[in-house]
Amino acid sequence: MACxxxxxxxxxxxxxxxxxxxxxxxxxxxxxxxxxxxxPFLIGTLLTSFLALIISVPFSxxxxxxxxxxxxxxxxxxxxxNIVEIIAAVPxxxxxxxxxxxxxxxxxxxxxxxxxxxxxIGIFTASLILALMIIPYGASLGREMMRMVPAHLKEAAYxxxxxxxxxxxxxVIPYTKSGLxxxxxxxxxxxxxxxxxxxxxxxxANMMPTSIFGPGNTMASVIAxxxxxxxxxxxxxxxxxxxxxxxxxxxxxxxxxxxxIKKFTNE
Amino acid sequence: MRNVNIKYRVAxxxxxxxxxxxxxFIVILPLLAIILYIxxxxxxxxxxxxxxxxxxxxxxxxxxxVNALLGSAIIVFVASIIAIPIGIFTGIYLSENKTSKLAYxxxxxxxxxxxxxxxxxxxxxxxxxxKPFGTFSSLSGxxxxxxxxxxxxxxxxxxxxxxxxxxxxxxxxxxxxxYHKVILRVIxxxxxxxxxSGVILSIARIAGETAPLLFxxxxxxxxxxxxxxxxxxxxxxxxxYATSPYDDWHNLAWGAALxxxxxxxxxxxxxxxxTKRWNVQL
Amino acid sequence: MERPVIKSVNxxxxxxxxxxxxNVNIEIPKHNAIAVMxxxxxxxxxxxxxxxxxxxxxxGATSNGEMLLNGEEVYGMHPxxxxxxxxxxxxxxxxxxxxxxxxxxxxxYKLNGLKLSKAEKxxxxxxxxxxxxxxxxVKDSIHKxxxxxxxxxxxxxxxxxxxxxxxxxxxxxEPTSALDxxxxxxxxxxxxxxxxxxxxxxxxxxxxQAARVSDKTAFFYMGELVEYDDTKTMFTNPKDTRTQNxxxxxxx
Numbered sequence: 001m002a003c004x005x006x007x008x009x010x011x012x013x014x015x016x017x018x019x020x021x022x023x024x025x026x027x028x029x030x031x032x033x034x035x036x037x038x039x040p041f042l043i044g045t046l047l048t049s050f051l052a053l054i055i056s057v058p059f060s061x062x063x064x065x066x067x068x069x070x071x072x073x074x075x076x077x078x079x080x081x082n083i084v085e086i087i088a089a090v091p092x093x094x095x096x097x098x099x100x101x102x103x104x105x106x107x108x109x110x111x112x113x114x115x116x117x118x119x120x121i122g123i124f125t126a127s128l129i130l131a132l133m134i135i136p137y138g139a140s141l142g143r144e145m146m147r148m149v150p151a152h153l154k155e156a157a158y159x160x161x162x163x164x165x166x167x168x169x170x171x172v173i174p175y176t177k178s179g180l181x182x183x184x185x186x187x188x189x190x191x192x193x194x195x196x197x198x199x200x201x202x203x204x205a206n207m208m209p210t211s212i213f214g215p216g217n218t219m220a221s222v223i224a225x226x227x228x229x230x231x232x233x234x235x236x237x238x239x240x241x242x243x244x245x246x247x248x249x250x251x252x253x254x255x256x257x258x259x260x261i262k263k264f265t266n267e
Numbered sequence: 268m269r270n271v272n273i274k275y276r277v278a279x280x281x282x283x284x285x286x287x288x289x290x291x292f293i294v295i296l297p298l299l300a301i302i303l304y305i306x307x308x309x310x311x312x313x314x315x316x317x318x319x320x321x322x323x324x325x326x327x328x329x330x331x332x333v334n335a336l337l338g339s340a341i342i343v344f345v346a347s348i349i350a351i352p353i354g355i356f357t358g359i360y361l362s363e364n365k366t367s368k369l370a371y372x373x374x375x376x377x378x379x380x381x382x383x384x385x386x387x388x389x390x391x392x393x394x395x396x397x398k399p400f401g402t403f404s405s406l407s408g409x410x411x412x413x414x415x416x417x418x419x420x421x422x423x424x425x426x427x428x429x430x431x432x433x434x435x436x437x438x439x440x441x442x443x444x445x446y447h448k449v450i451l452r453v454i455x456x457x458x459x460x461x462x463x464s465g466v467i468l469s470i471a472r473i474a475g476e477t478a479p480l481l482f483x484x485x486x487x488x489x490x491x492x493x494x495x496x497x498x499x500x501x502x503x504x505x506x507x508y509a510t511s512p513y514d515d516w517h518n519l520a521w522g523a524a525l526x527x528x529x530x531x532x533x534x535x536x537x538x539x540x541x542t543k544r545w546n547v548q549l
Numbered sequence: 550m551e552r553p554v555i556k557s558v559n560x561x562x563x564x565x566x567x568x569x570x571x572n573v574n575i576e577i578p579k580h581n582a583i584a585v586m587x588x589x590x591x592x593x594x595x596x597x598x599x600x601x602x603x604x605x606x607x608x609g610a611t612s613n614g615e616m617l618l619n620g621e622e623v624y625g626m627h628p629x630x631x632x633x634x635x636x637x638x639x640x641x642x643x644x645x646x647x648x649x650x651x652x653x654x655x656x657x658y659k660l661n662g663l664k665l666s667k668a669e670k671x672x673x674x675x676x677x678x679x680x681x682x683x684x685x686x687v688k689d690s691i692h693k694x695x696x697x698x699x700x701x702x703x704x705x706x707x708x709x710x711x712x713x714x715x716x717x718x719x720x721x722x723e724p725t726s727a728l729d730x731x732x733x734x735x736x737x738x739x740x741x742x743x744x745x746x747x748x749x750x751x752x753x754x755x756x757x758q759a760a761r762v763s764d765k766t767a768f769f770y771m772g773e774l775v776e777y778d779d780t781k782t783m784f785t786n787p788k789d790t791r792t793q794n795x796x797x798x799x800x801x
Contacts, residue, residue, distance in 0.1 A: 062287040070287070083298060084294070090531065092478075093527075097520060101509075101517075102300070163276045163277055163279070163280035164280045165280035192384070195385060220478075227482050228485070250382050251383065
């Protein structure tokens, strides 16, 4: 049943793939002259996702350590768990809307301080919102991993005279290394495919981003913005090709992440 | 005694603990900010007109979001009708057949499906249901949403049923019931609460989705009941109006956002009450 | 008599309100091997874990009374100090899986941030592994991770790791219960040598092991120290009926 979806999906996409590989290096995207280069969006996607990842990792890691190691039980821990779940449940448009109205002016003020052009919208803003949205995935996974560290291993370290932090650093983290990495991968996968919130704050500029404080576009957001306006087949197929690429990349990353987790939980 | 720097190491351990706790709890702030802001802005906008009228052209005050409200309800409802039977049956099938070839591929597809970005699903359904029929339709939107619901439904059904002890199945068989009856009349009713929470969770997940609807249901400024024609929905409305430059429309969007947020949060709370696991759907 | 290395006076331990170790008074002489025995749940492991202050790491776990190590109050010093002077070997061998054999042995130094020269480290590793009767078997693969070692070898590695810290006392919590008979006997042989340098306190379920290995035996029952005597006397002529019943197998 479900497997049929898979094959059909793969079929529909390449039906319009007619532009070749250089598509990905072309830097100009101009529907008017029918020139399509996907590179700006590739960069946009990579920049926002990795920036979001970097921003979110300290937070999701801390949550994972707190819930997995310092305080697995208790009302405070339950509170945090629920909050993290709520963060994951809020619809993407709402993040985008809030980002547009509230975050953008804040970033503008920040940019003025830095002496940069105060667009407000742009890659940086998109990364911030994205970071908030992917924290739950890394945190949840990290916590699961940390709970699986066998107690007697930690006790061995304590009995040798280690402090709490030393036990975490020398026993828990090496043990969960691959699991934590998988958590990062899965967060990345989520970030790459996120569309709405990013679209609303990234500024919709189809050119190579000049700085992270400037506007840009990601593969997902350009599809969202221009799909219904694509009036000729080449235009449309260019967008589809982006979609196909997005599909492949996210699927690969998610599969790798899941495989690592499976290996880890079976040991 | 050897110099083991105990004071220093303990202090370091404590201070790192403090930093980690702070970082962990800081995330509450933005979330709180978002929720409060939406409540503040949205609460004032909701009134009877809001809930029962369709939006007026730009520049005219008044107007409401009834078309989006109704549209969301219809689209989600149809999506559920499509997805729930398929999802539950697949979940049942997978929990009973762990090793067949079909099971393997199904599981793999479910895993892959979970990772597919929602906008890509929208594109695919566009080619299946919109292009061939020449028109946007809420049905296609429902199909897109249904596809997104499937992994959650299948997973939670399978997990729930897996947890039911084997002895129950044996008891049913020992009473002389045929296998399929054992499953349908004994096992499934046992897992109803888990399956139900999976259903509610999947609805909560897609109620707020926008991207798949962009090219399928497309949106409709008028009230419509026809599922073969374009239809509006709350997330679409929020997206369109939020990115527009008109204040009137912004106001409508705030009200809509409040309704959407409350609905999604309520659904999640209900899910929580029917299950006890902490589990962020990946 | 020489001052005992471990002395407990009116020592109690709790899990919340659950009183699991009741009023223990015991003196453990140096360079002895003491077996601690008793039926499941009698508090013997808890008592052991109180000695090196591992007990208090569990939420809600408390204790009171005196616990003296060479006359110094264990609960008066910083727990890390206490643990440095008291080594522990656990029921399941637990070498750190991400470290090589070499690094496992000196793990105690590394965790405590003690810097040693390479020569010093090599020396400690070789000596500890020799004392644990493992050196000859692993000296050629010292820098490999210890996962290829058998259960008995892993446990000896853990012993080496504990004694590398030069503790006064070595606590062993059912050290051979997860091992096969051959590994078990090799570790029991080790005890005879270890006694020369350290004092051993061994919790064991295995009466034959206690009889083979220890100089004195302590019998715990329902949290109380019921009898404590020379092993020979304990097994041939126990004074308390409870001890008698346990030894003859009326309950375990």
